[in-house]
Amino acid sequence: MHYVIHGRSEETAPTILLSAGLGGLGAYWKPQLAALGEQYRVVIYDHRGTGMNWEELPTQYAIAHMADDVLEILDQAGVRRCHFVGHALGGLVGLDLALREPDRLSSLVLVNAWAKVDSHTRRCFDARIALLEHGGAEAYLRAQPIFLYPAPWLSRHAERVTREAAEGVGHFQGAHNLRARLGALLAFDASGLLGGIQVPTLVAAARDDVLVPCTCSEDLARAIPASRLALAAEGGHAHSVTVPDRFKADLIDFLREATQASHPH
Template structure:
């Protein structure tokens, strides 16, 4: 998989791994990099079958598959301890790693993530799959913005958003891979094992998230014995993009403890 190691070259600098949501792109974290790079060694990557990591995802592809791929990458570059920050799908990957390799994680940050399927999110995923099957790619991208961002943020940033959508349209991801990744999201359920996770965890949720009910973060916090829950009124599903200063301040405070 394509990856970059950014930030501090100091041998004692702690490592932060950033794992994106359904889009899978390292580019998702551009608003966090300036806040992290002066103090941390930062690892970003394009998930398998997305962006600069081309490939056809196999049958039965799952969140566990994604965790296995990332663990192989981290092992290959000798990462033995790290802070893990995951948005949505990336948070699910972090939960899977916390179960399989708890000794790797110094801390875990879960942004609008969940531990098991819920009917609202499943309905959203079915809509996205139908758009992939039955609509032009631009309609999928425009609907994606509705799931990710608050309405007023879309209005205020429409020029930037349309430019970004045009860029994404020119390199639209493989439909098979997207469907496989949505299916992996839809099937993820770690509640039988989650109570074993003792990693210090920050859970971030937004009450105006249109994709994942913020109460799913409350459920996560109830399962995890060393969890801190931060719930915000505004930010939407992609609060790392829409309210980066608020998110970055909370992230840096947590990572500094």
């Protein structure tokens, strides 16, 4: 697995690993890298089947396979424990790790994630897959911002969104890999296991997320014992991109406390 380390280089520095959503690209976390890099060793990576780690995925693919990739990266980087931050599908990877390998996590941050896919989210993905099948990758990618960003933000950043959609065609993971990753996402269900998670957890979400209802995050926060909820008033499914200062403040505040707890003086 190819990965990149930003920020502090010394191996003794606390490490954060950032895991993207369905798109899979580590570049999703660009708005957070500078701030996090001041205090942390920051690991980003492209999910297997995407970007620098592209390969054709098996049809029978699961979130556990994605979590195993994270463990491989941690081992390669010589990291025993990390703060794990996952967006949407990346959050499911974090949940799997917290349940199977809790000793590898100093803390867990779930961004617009869920324990079991909501019926509304499933309906959105059905529509997106229909676009892919009948309109191709370009149609799929042109529609993608509708599910990620709030309408006012899309209106203010029209040129940027158009440019990113066009660039996305060149980085598209392919229909087969997308279906395999989406199948893993849809099959994941940790709803009956959340009470067993003992890792300090931040659940971050935006009220106006049109892809994943914020109630999914509220349910996570209620079910995970050592958790807190940071609910932004706006920002959409990608609120770490659209309101980065709010997200950064919530994240750094939580990480500061979690780092002090795991590295007491």
